Amino acid sequence: MQDSSNNTTHFGFKEIPTDEKVDAVAQVFHSVAAKYDIMNDLMSGGVHRLWKMHTINQSGVRAGNKVLDIAGGTGDLTLRFSRIVGSTGQVILADINDSMLKVGRDKLANKGVVGNVKFAQANAEALPFADNTFDCITIAFGLRNVTDKDAALRSMYRVLKPGGRLLVLEFSKPESECLSTIYDQYSFRLLPFMGKIIANDSESYRYLAESIRMHPDQETLKGMMDSAGFERTSYQNLTGGIVALHKGFKY
Template identity: 45%
Template sequence: MSAQNRQRTENVTEMATSFGFEKVGEGEKQPMVNKVFHQVADRYDIMNDLMSGGMHRIWKDAFVAWLNPPQKQRGSEPFKLLDVAGGTGDISFRVVERSKKTAHSTVFDINGSMLAVGKDRAKENGLISNLEFVEGNAEELPFEDKSFDAYTIAYGIRNVPRIDKALSEAHRVLKRGGRFMCLEFSNVEMPLLDKVYDAFSFNAIPRIGDFVTGDAESYAYLVESIRKFPNQARFKAMIEKAGFQQVTYRNMSGGITAMHSGWKL
């Protein structure tokens, strides 16, 4: 295991005071994370392509395929998705399109700049009528109990200071039989790939970020935050502790990214 991977936090409560590898005070992380995404919002999607070589598109397609939203409306109510940290709309757009525009998604994000980009993209793609954009905190969702059929969060959970609180809120707002799904960078489990991945992440990604956005520091944080996030098994245990059942995960690309799924039964 690489030196960077060994820096993954052993105590998940440390995530609340961990801004990448930097230790910060209680309550300081969220404003710092907000600043990062305000700075990168306009180039966020371009950077995703450059950082992953376009692989993020394949990972997101696989994620939505596993969710498998219904393609016909059941009764009078549409399939209701809460897409947390949904920002620029990548997951929500895929869900709506896969459902043949029968699903409704609430794109929820703490960052108004990311939501603005997502709303513009939704209008351009003719999907705005199936979407709602709401600004707020994943730790305190402004929705009633048992409101949604599914909750997704893609590449956002590691930026939430109190992950346990976000998971508890996810459980609260899901209907009985509802599904929680998370897509997140994870722990590379393939020998040699971990070293290549570390070298690329720590050396190339901040430089690409600097070239494209003029902001190397934000991308250095994003790389570090991946290494601090709990590995697959530890995150699975956190989801189970929040009350979800039948929790499973699937690795993609050797564990560079992982999909987690759990049910509210």
């Protein structure tokens, strides 16, 4: 959480000036962008693809819809959404990091995705879109990197159409102590080692592990969505709570 009393916020386990976090996170993702997809597969054993597919299935998106994929990175969700919305719909892949956007743009072009996808470099805290624009908004593994999560959720609510839904897919708190202990060992020992071997960057992956621990737990995030105005908020734990899918509607 941001500490308004001394204008600092967390960057992993560190406290840094709030106005430095965007640049600090940007450096992490500039560093990992080229190896991002490979590391995702290795880190999760490919299970991240199942988490994302479940998010797609829960989105309610159909032909002709307009979808915003925030922190869309290398475009996994955008690729699938573009096929669902078809020629009469549109998907906007938004990311604050230009390195990730470039990787996503190239990846989607290589997959033959053209016409119904646009790209936007945007900060989730102040989305550059008109009110009531999107039928569905997703943010997958990106909210924990946002400095002011409450502002971001309010911004998402603003640009969502009445009747639309937000889906937040994010690492969360394991349901059992045993799983939590195993997950900690994996996160703080194996993950930085894999980052060093595959991406030549152990520090960025140490930050990513720390950022997961600093992210609000399931109930806290649900409450934050309620406060932002979302209704019928709920969450579903995936893989024992290592990941949770939060859902909220705008009416």
